[in-house]
């Protein structure tokens with residue numbers, strides 16, 4: 519079975535560079551989707567309390583028979599649970615739904631700057647890390663100004679920043695800020711939810727390599743050192759998205775995909791997203 523390269527996080531924990539995301543997968547379909555992903559070889563699963571499918575993820579993990587230390591499980595504290603005590607309670611609830619004593623990575627889902635609680639929330643994540651409840655802690659959707667403020671005020675530097683990143687939204691300022699702080703960048707919506715798969719340059723490169731557009735876009739991420747978590751509920755696509763280690767894009771091909779950047783977000787801007 520293909521072994522996925524790992525990224526060594528800033529606390530020494532190794533995270534698979536390719537994982538499986540389950541946003542918008544209903545809980546009752548999640549077990550089958552995650553089981554299909556585990557069967558193909560994925561070992562890293564990305565969920566969130568707000569996705570409402572941690573139970574489905576946990577069931578697939580338990581039924582797989584795969585050793586716990588071969589799996590890497592990420593979940594996230596939702597906006598309305600921010601704050602020190604609420605976050606500790608939210609963590610316990612997520613761990614229970616997942617059926618796990620310890621998580622691999624726990625993230626603050628959005629900074630929600632209007633709420634003004636991400637520093638208190640981070641204190642809770644630092645406590646969870648110190649208590650061994652999670653092997654690594656990180657953030658999601660943090661812009662450079664949020665990272666600077668967090669790092670300045672904290673003991674622990676986030677291990678990961680999970681942000682929107684794909685050919686239409688290359689998010690270079692966040693990548694630079696992550697690198698400055700020693701934070702690994704993880705791309706959400708790495709395929710732009712399918713929106714970049716018909717781009718002429720992506721199609722042309724895919725034809726040249728005898729690969730699919732999705733495989734080319736995932737290679738573009740992987741060759742630039744990013745962690746990716748494509749989502750699919752379609753078994754053939756789950757397998758296709760995992761089969762990305764047998765070819766290499768050239769520098770010119772990477773540049774041609776970079777050139778598709780148009781600041782085209784599929785989701786909200788983190789500075790403005792404060793939903794409960």
Ligand SMILES: NC(=O)C1=CN([C@@H]2O[C@H](COP(=O)(O)OP(=O)(O)OC[C@H]3O[C@@H](n4cnc5c(N)ncnc54)[C@H](OP(=O)(O)O)[C@@H]3O)[C@@H](O)[C@H]2O)C=CC1
Pocket residue numbers: 538539540541542564565627658659680681705706707708709710711712715730732733747748749750751752755756758759785
């Ligand atoms: N931290 C955050 O705020 C966010 C985190 N995320 C995380 O990132 C993960 C991935 O992002 P997501 O928004 O789901 O989008 P993706 O970029 O992974 O795209 C998923 C969409 O692309 C389709 N697709 C998948 N593979 C292929 C393929 N090989 N060919 C053609 N179409 C394909 C899927 O269809 P189908 O399923 O029908 O096969 C689905 O519609 C999420 O699941 C979640 O874990 C996402 C958004 C925000």
Ligand SMILES: O=C(O)C(=O)[C@@H](O)[C@H](O)C(=O)CO
Pocket residue numbers: 541566568627785786
């Ligand atoms: O998928 C996620 O992880 C998200 O946080 C977002 O997609 C968010 O839940 C949303 O729906 C924003 O419109």
